[in-house]
Amino acid sequence: MPTDPPTDESRPAREADPLREKELEQIRRVRAGEVDAFEYFVRTYQRKLYRLVLSLVRDGAEADNVTQESFVKAFRALPDFKGESSFETWITRIAINAVRDRARRKKPVVSFSDLAAAEDEGSSDVPRAIEPTDGTSPERDSLSREIRRRIGEALTALTPRQRAVFVMKHYEERTIAEIGAATGLDEGTVKSHLFRAARKLRQRLEDLR
Amino acid sequence: MSARHLTPDEMVERVFPVGEDPAPVPMHLAICAECQHRVARLREGLLIDRGALTGIVEALPEEFWRAQARAVMERVRAGAAPVPLVPFPSRLKRSIFRRPALAVGSLAAALVLVAALSILGPGRQAAVKSEPALARATPAAAAPTELSPADRADDELLRAVDRMLSQDVPQSDLLPEGV
Numbered sequence: 047m048p049t050d051p052p053t054d055e056s057r058p059a060r061e062a063d064p065l066r067e068k069e070l071e072q073i074r075r076v077r078a079g080e081v082d083a084f085e086y087f088v089r090t091y092q093r094k095l096y097r098l099v100l101s102l103v104r105d106g107a108e109a110d111n112v113t114q115e116s117f118v119k120a121f122r123a124l125p126d127f128k129g130e131s132s133f134e135t136w137i138t139r140i141a142i143n144a145v146r147d148r149a150r151r152k153k154p155v156v157s158f159s160d161l162a163a164a165e166d167e168g169s170s171d172v173p174r175a176i177e178p179t180d181g182t183s184p185e186r187d188s189l190s191r192e193i194r195r196r197i198g199e200a201l202t203a204l205t206p207r208q209r210a211v212f213v214m215k216h217y218e219e220r221t222i223a224e225i226g227a228a229t230g231l232d233e234g235t236v237k238s239h240l241f242r243a244a245r246k247l248r249q250r251l252e253d254l255r
Numbered sequence: 256m257s258a259r260h261l262t263p264d265e266m267v268e269r270v271f272p273v274g275e276d277p278a279p280v281p282m283h284l285a286i287c288a289e290c291q292h293r294v295a296r297l298r299e300g301l302l303i304d305r306g307a308l309t310g311i312v313e314a315l316p317e318e319f320w321r322a323q324a325r326a327v328m329e330r331v332r333a334g335a336a337p338v339p340l341v342p343f344p345s346r347l348k349r350s351i352f353r354r355p356a357l358a359v360g361s362l363a364a365a366l367v368l369v370a371a372l373s374i375l376g377p378g379r380q381a382a383v384k385s386e387p388a389l390a391r392a393t394p395a396a397a398a399p400t401e402l403s404p405a406d407r408a409d410d411e412l413l414r415a416v417d418r419m420l421s422q423d424v425p426q427s428d429l430l431p432e433g434v
Binding site for chain 1: 267268273299304305308312327328
């Protein structure tokens, strides 16, 4: 199974980055009419993109749709891709915008509780989540699930942009600079969204003990 | 020992810091078991949620990824044409096929409209205005033979529909022509 590609920050300088060189070469091939060369990007980034989108929309089928849509949009827009950022940053931005557009068109997104309920029934299209429990007691497991459900619900209450920023920071462990590049926001605005998101979460999780 | 417990904001800041540098640990947190417990529960919730989402993605079979890549490439090769919008009449037709009750409902609404127009049409309005005169009229004045051609046509249409409904005909017969 292919592993996730390294992020921008973990790579060496642009000029000596073989991954970047390879991507630029693939882009040149696609632009020259070799459509199949685009599959390289799909196969390289589909897992990472799907995981990000799933964290945002919390629905397996919806995440699949948005992921596919993002790649198709990226293909269409490839002639305009200037290569100033990495392909990964660029496609991440496309996906975040796609999630936001869908959220505008279709409200509300499937709530996390719906996903959890579907998992419980074993009827979801998404394979059952691997629940990392410590196995010490059913009560503790149940409490962990409750906290998880509450966090999920709190996340769905955030605005799409706050959710994107928050998920990239705390789920994807991306840096503020990476988040800024992927969302098109300056670092101060990213921090502002993070602060607001955390405050909203705090309000929703206040009674957790 | 600082007696003040962490505020909710401080607790959230411990688990979801805005900045990238770790915030200094408040003295109170180092010594208060209750606050440690609350922070730990919140952090655990985040980690469990994050781990579960990662688990979902990692558990997806290779076939899922292949199918996803294939679907993307098919759309790309096909000129990445967006899903064509279904023209309105076809869409209506499809929805009526799927929900015959909708067709019956539409037909009933149309009939009510026709009936209302028949009752409140110009001729009828005049009749309503001259109600006293109508009261003085002989029974023969209201005989069907004196209906206007338009009223007669409406009357026949309503009777035909009544007959059709009373004969318990299949719903498909009620669909508009061409549906």
